[in-house]
Every structure is written in structure tokens, then in C-alpha cells.
Amino acid sequence: MLIDIRDLYKIYNEGKESEVRALDGVSLQIDKGEFVAIVGQSGSGKSTLMNVLGCLDIPTYGEYYLDGTDVTSLSDKELARIRNREIGFIFQGYNLIQELDALENVTLPLIYRGVSVFDREDMAMEALARVGMEDRAHHRPSEMSGGQQQRVAIARAIATRPPIIMADEPTGALDSKTGRHVLEILRELYREGTTILLITHDDSIAATARRVVRLSDGKVIADHPQEVDWE
Amino acid sequence: MNLWQAFKMAFKSISMKKTRSFLTMLGIIIGVASVVIMVSVVQGQNKKNMEYFEKMGDNKITVQAYSYYDNNNETSQKLYDYCLSMSDLVLGITPDAEIGNKMTVQYRAKTLSINDWDSMSWGGGMDWEKMMHLKLGSDQYGVCNNYTLAGGREMSFLDVEKTNAVCVLGSGAKEALFDYTDPVGETITINGQPFLVVGWYESMDIQYWPEMDNIIVIPYTFNRTMNNNSTISSYVVKAKSASATTEAMTKLDAYLAGLFPKNEQGWSDQGDYYVQSNNSYAQDMESQNLMQSLVLGAIAGISLLVGGIGIMNIMLVTVTERTREIGIRKAIGAERKSIITQFLIEAAVICSIGGVIGIGIGCVGTLIAGKLLLDEAMMLPGAGITVGAFLFSVVLGIIFGMYPAIKASGLQPVVALRAD
Numbered sequence: 001m002l003i004d005i006r007d008l009y010k011i012y013n014e015g016k017e018s019e020v021r022a023l024d025g026v027s028l029q030i031d032k033g034e035f036v037a038i039v040g041q042s043g044s045g046k047s048t049l050m051n052v053l054g055c056l057d058i059p060t061y062g063e064y065y066l067d068g069t070d071v072t073s074l075s076d077k078e079l080a081r082i083r084n085r086e087i088g089f090i091f092q093g094y095n096l097i098q099e100l101d102a103l104e105n106v107t108l109p110l111i112y113r114g115v116s117v118f119d120r121e122d123m124a125m126e127a128l129a130r131v132g133m134e135d136r137a138h139h140r141p142s143e144m145s146g147g148q149q150q151r152v153a154i155a156r157a158i159a160t161r162p163p164i165i166m167a168d169e170p171t172g173a174l175d176s177k178t179g180r181h182v183l184e185i186l187r188e189l190y191r192e193g194t195t196i197l198l199i200t201h202d203d204s205i206a207a208t209a210r211r212v213v214r215l216s217d218g219k220v221i222a223d224h225p226q227e228v229d230w231e
Numbered sequence: 232m233n234l235w236q237a238f239k240m241a242f243k244s245i246s247m248k249k250t251r252s253f254l255t256m257l258g259i260i261i262g263v264a265s266v267v268i269m270v271s272v273v274q275g276q277n278k279k280n281m282e283y284f285e286k287m288g289d290n291k292i293t294v295q296a297y298s299y300y301d302n303n304n305e306t307s308q309k310l311y312d313y314c315l316s317m318s319d320l321v322l323g324i325t326p327d328a329e330i331g332n333k334m335t336v337q338y339r340a341k342t343l344s345i346n347d348w349d350s351m352s353w354g355g356g357m358d359w360e361k362m363m364h365l366k367l368g369s370d371q372y373g374v375c376n377n378y379t380l381a382g383g384r385e386m387s388f389l390d391v392e393k394t395n396a397v398c399v400l401g402s403g404a405k406e407a408l409f410d411y412t413d414p415v416g417e418t419i420t421i422n423g424q425p426f427l428v429v430g431w432y433e434s435m436d437i438q439y440w441p442e443m444d445n446i447i448v449i450p451y452t453f454n455r456t457m458n459n460n461s462t463i464s465s466y467v468v469k470a471k472s473a474s475a476t477t478e479a480m481t482k483l484d485a486y487l488a489g490l491f492p493k494n495e496q497g498w499s500d501q502g503d504y505y506v507q508s509n510n511s512y513a514q515d516m517e518s519q520n521l522m523q524s525l526v527l528g529a530i531a532g533i534s535l536l537v538g539g540i541g542i543m544n545i546m547l548v549t550v551t552e553r554t555r556e557i558g559i560r561k562a563i564g565a566e567r568k569s570i571i572t573q574f575l576i577e578a579a580v581i582c583s584i585g586g587v588i589g590i591g592i593g594c595v596g597t598l599i600a601g602k603l604l605l606d607e608a609m610m611l612p613g614a615g616i617t618v619g620a621f622l623f624s625v626v627l628g629i630i631f632g633m634y635p636a637i638k639a640s641g642l643q644p645v646v647a648l649r650a651d
Binding site: 055056057058076077084089097099100104111113156160 | 236243244247248555556558559560561562563564565566567568569643644645646648
């Protein structure tokens with residue numbers, strides 16, 4: 001079991017009148033190499049779930065085992081290590097650093113990982129090449145289209161070759177053609193054995209995944225595999 | 232992430248955000264430059280003030296003694312004798328007086344006018360530096376006033392007692408009358424009366440008081456014939472050391488109290504007196520200088536603080552932008568330590584560059600201010616104030632620059648990412 005969460009709660013303003021239960025007792029198990037879509041309306045708690053699964057946020061209650069490790073007991077430093085080595089993030093808003101060019105953005109996680117200066121440029125270029133952005137290596141985010149920025153963000157997510165990719169509405173800001181291209185890259189990563197978590201509100205996007213987990217009001221209301229025809 | 236990486240990231244970040252970096256530096260630049268210039272100018276002025284006292288010599292006691300009945304140098308003679316009796320404490324005594332009448336000094340074709348007020352126009356032709364002074368002194372005039380003989384001899388005790396027509400020249404008077412020839416043994420006339428030059432002094436070479444060299448010293452016993460005011464009331468007593476100064480002052484005080492006994496009303500009908508040492512003048516001057524330095528230093532420090540607040544403002548304005556950047560960095564695996572290190576270096580580098588520029592401007596400013604205000608050709612700030620201002624600015628910048636990093640790096644990544 002790669003991801004194993006049990007009775008997970010994320011509660012804001014607990015005990016007050018404005019209490020919000022973003023996650024209301026979620027349990028979920030995901031195996032290595034799965035392609036899971038987490039779908040739900042806005043406010044259903046799917047982004048919160050990804051943030052908790054990605055160690056970007058801490059749950060209020062509940063257990064979270066990542067590859068057998070109890071994540072809730074880890075230190076800040078150990079969490080940083082997990083975010084760096086185990087998980088690659090793709091955000092709706094790309095979240096590239098504006099002052100750095102594409103190559104530098106992709107190199108950043110490798111620097112934090114401690115990859116030697118000789119290897120990391122090669123690794124970063126390889127990641128850019130995988131998303132077809134090698135010829136834009138020295139462009140800054142402001143000089144690229146949304147689709148190009150998202151591809152750079154994907155290159156950054158895969159540069160450290162993490163076993164898990166978490167994508168939060170990766171196509172949300174893109175037109176349907178570039179969106180399809182991004183999904184194609186995710187499918188390719190899946191075929192290579194990477195575990196993919198795709199968060200979306202759009203059922204047609206979710207249709208690309210092998211398993212769909214449906215959230216509503218912070219609860220899992222459906223969890224089923226689906227057959228997909230990718231060709 | 233190693234330190235070198237952090238340095239590279241910091242430089243990258245600075246060069247990419249030029250405007251912000253420059254604005255941040257500006258506060259530091261202005262602060263450091265103003266501190267350096269202000270303190271340097273005050274220090275330069277103080278140095279000049281103290282130079283005067285150093286050249287004049289220390290352990291000098293000023294005695295004012297005015298007898299209501301003395302018109303025959305009686306008090307001078309008594310003080311002179313009394314000082315001789317304290318030879319274990321005192322090096323010498325001389326009247327501190329000069330001829331106030333209009334005088335003409337001649338040597339062959341050369342003429343010097345002394346106190347020729349009519350021919351001096353107050354509007355602009357008046358040249359204080361070229362004014363000559365006809366001093367009334369004892370045989371210990373040179374010792375008391377820190378002059379060194381360049382040639383010849385001092386006046387002797389007998390010259391004074393017998394009112395011999397001899398004189399000793401200051402270097403300014405010697406140059407004016409004799410150029411570069413030896414004046415010893417020559418005779419000059421003062422208002423027609425011949426005076427034998429027996430010696431001349433080396434130059435005091437004080438930039439601000441060149442008139443200290445423009446003197447002709449004659450025996451004080453000439454005061455009766457040459458000065459309308461025939462009474463000498465001011466004296467300089469040179470003591471051997473600082474402790475001797477204190478002791479001699481006590482003794483002189485007691486002696487003069489005996490000379491001018493007070494009546495029941497608490498005042499003397501014989502005369503009046505007053506004893507003070509220039510050690511206390513120098514101390515007053517020194518503490519005044521210190522006060523000035525402190526006040527101006529405080530003003531300059533405030534400008535540095537304002538600079539620091541400027542930095543803080545800039546940093547706070549960009550805090551959300553940076554918070555998001557920190558969120559991104561954390562999401563891709565940066566440890567808190569790496570982020571703080573990067574921001575620390577960034578702030579330190581910005582402030583150091585600003586500090587160096589500030590010191591550069593401060594040096595140029597000090598040079599200009601030194602030339603304009605103090606007439607110093609090459610005045611540069613002291614090392615202490617330079618290093619001090621630099622360190623202060625760097626520390627300020629680091630404290631304020633670190634603020635967003637410390638704050639944002641402690642957030643959950645998702646919270647930092649949400650900052651807009």
C-alpha cells in the first residue's frame with residue numbers, strides 16, 4: 001500500500017460557529033502505480049485532500065501512512081524531504097518562480113535534493129525534453145503561454161523522478177487542446193509506473209483515470225475503477 | 232543545499248529584482264553616508280580644536296592678578312619671585328600682555344605696522360593672519376608658551392630687570408623682516424627706539440592660528456614706557472606636570488589671597504585675582520567635543536534608523552510576493568533552513584553592497600566637506616565610524632530582511648502558497 005489514510009479530518013475554526021469540515025472522516029487506500037482521479041464540486045474538499053496527501057498541509061485528526069511511514073509524526077525537515085523526493089506537484093496556477101527561467105525552475109528541486117551541479121542540469125534538461133520544452137529552457141514564465149508554463153511545471157514535478165505525481169486541476173487554466181496534451185503526459189508517466197493523483201471537478205478529465213474517487217462535503221461518496229480507452 | 236548554492240540564489244534574486252533591491256539599498260546608502268560624513272566632520276573639527284591646545288602646550292596656568300595700587304610692575308615682580316620659589320613645581324612665569332598702541336617696527340627698508348587700525352579696512356582688507364603682535368614677556372616667555380628657539384637666546388633675567396632693549400622674534404616676524412637671513416645680532420627699531428635681536432623662535436605651524444608666529448617679544452618692563460596701560464594683570468605660569476599644575480594652582484591661589492586680603496564684606500580693597508589652568512580648558516573642550524560627536528552621531532544614527540525602517544517597509548510590501556515564493560520552494564522540497572539561509576544571505580548582500588556604496592559616498596562627501604568646511608586637503612573618515620556604520624546597516628538590513636523569511640518559512644506550504 002503506497003497511500004493509506006484512515007478517518008482523516010481537516011477542520012477549520014473547530015468548535016466555533018464558523019466551523020468548516022473540509023475533510024470529514026476520509027479513508028482511502030491507493031496502491032503503487034494507480035491512476036486515481038479525485039473528483040468533486042468546488043468546496044467538496046478535494047484540494048484539501050491533495051494538500052494533506054502531498055504533505056503541504058497537516059490533518060486535524062486521522063492517520064496517514066505513506067509507504068508505511070506515519071506522516072503525522074514526521075518533523076518539518078522530514079516532510080520537506082518527502083515533498084522533494086516522493087511527490088511531484090502540478091498546480092492549476094503553475095506556481096513557477098517568475099524571476100527564474102524554465103531550466104532554473106526545473107533545477108530548483110534538484111538543488112534542494114542535493115544533486116551535484118554536474119548532474120542536475122542534465123536531469124533538468126531531460127525533464128524539459130520529456131514535456132517538449134527543451135528549446136524554451138532559457139525563457140522566463142512571463143515569456144511563455146499557459147500551456148508551456150504548465151509543461152515546465154510538469155518537468156519540475158518529474159525532475160526528481162518521484163514515485164507519486166499529484167496534479168491539482170492541471171488543465172484548469174488551459175484550453176482543451178493543450179489540456180489534452182498535459183493529460184497525455186500524465187498517462188505516459190502512469191504507463192512508466194508512476195502513481196498519479198489527478199484532482200479535478202471535470203468528469204471528462206476524470207475519465208482519463210483508471211479509478212475515480214468522488215468527494216462531497218468532505219466525505220468519499222463513491223470509489224470505483226473504470227475502464228478507459230486511451231487510443 | 233550548500234552555502235554556495237544559497238549565495239547564487241541570493242545574487243540571482245537580487246539581480247532579478249533590481250528596483251526593489253535598489254530601493255532597499257537606498258536607505259542603507261543614505262544612512263551610512265550621512266553617518267560617515269557627519270561624524271567625520273565633527274571629528275575633524277575636534278582634532279583642529281585640540282591641536283591648538285597641544286601646540287600651546289599643557290599644564291599652563293592662567294593667572295589674572297590686578298592690584299589697585301600697583302603701577303610699577305610690583306605684582307609682576309612678586310609673582311615672578313613667588314614662582315621662582317616653587318621651582319620644583321613651576322618651569323616659568325611670564326606676563327601675558329601685549330602693546331596695544333600703534334607701533335612701527337623697522338629694519339633697514341622693511342617696515343611692519345603694529346596695531347595700525349586706521350590703515351586696516353574692516354570691510355575686507357583686514358588680514359588677521361598677517362597682524363603682528365608686540366608681546367611683553369619675561370625671560371621665561373618661550374618656556375611658558377611652548378616656543379622653541381630656532382637661533383640665538385631668550386631674553387635674560389637681567390634684560391628684563393634692567394629694561395634692556397632686546398627682543399626675540401617669532402618666525403612670522405623674522406620672515407617679514409629678515410627673510411631667510413639670520414636676525415641674531417641685528418638691530419631693529421620700534422617707534423624709533425633700537426632693539427637688539429637676541430633670538431628667534433621656530434614656527435608653531437598651526438593652520439588656524441598663524442598669528443602665533445607673528446610676534447616680537449620684548450621685556451615686560453617696557454610696559455611703562457610703551458603701553459598706555461602700564462599695569463600688567465595677566466600671567467601665564469607653566470607647571471612641570473599635571474599634578475604640579477594642581478598643586479601650583481592651590482599655592483598661587485593662597486599666595487594671591489594673601490596679597491589681596493579680603494575685608495569683612497568678603498572682597499578685597501587691594502586688588503582682584505583669578506587662577507585657572509588650560510588643562511581644564513582642554514578638558515572642557517574635550518567634553519564639549521564629545522558632546523558634539525554624540526549629538527551629531529545620534530542625529531546620524533536616526534537617519535540610519537530611518538533607512539532601516541525604509542528597508543523594513545520595502546520588505547513588508549514584498550512580503551506576500553515572497554511568501555508565495557517561499558510556499559513554492561517549500562512545496563518542491565526546500566527545508567526551512569535553506570530558505571532562511573537564502574534570505575539571510577540576500578539581505579546581507581543587499582545591505583553590504585548598500586553599505587559599501589554608502590561608505591564610498593561618505594568618503595567623497597567627507598573629502599568635499601573637509602575641503603569646504605575645514606579647509607583640509609585630504610580628510611577621510613576614521614576606520615571606527617566606517618566599520619561601525621557598515622556593521623550597523625548590515626545588522627539592520629538582516630533583521631528586517633529576514634522577517635518575511637522567518638515568518639513565511641514557518642507556515643504550512645499550502646498557507647504560504649495561498650498568499651496573493
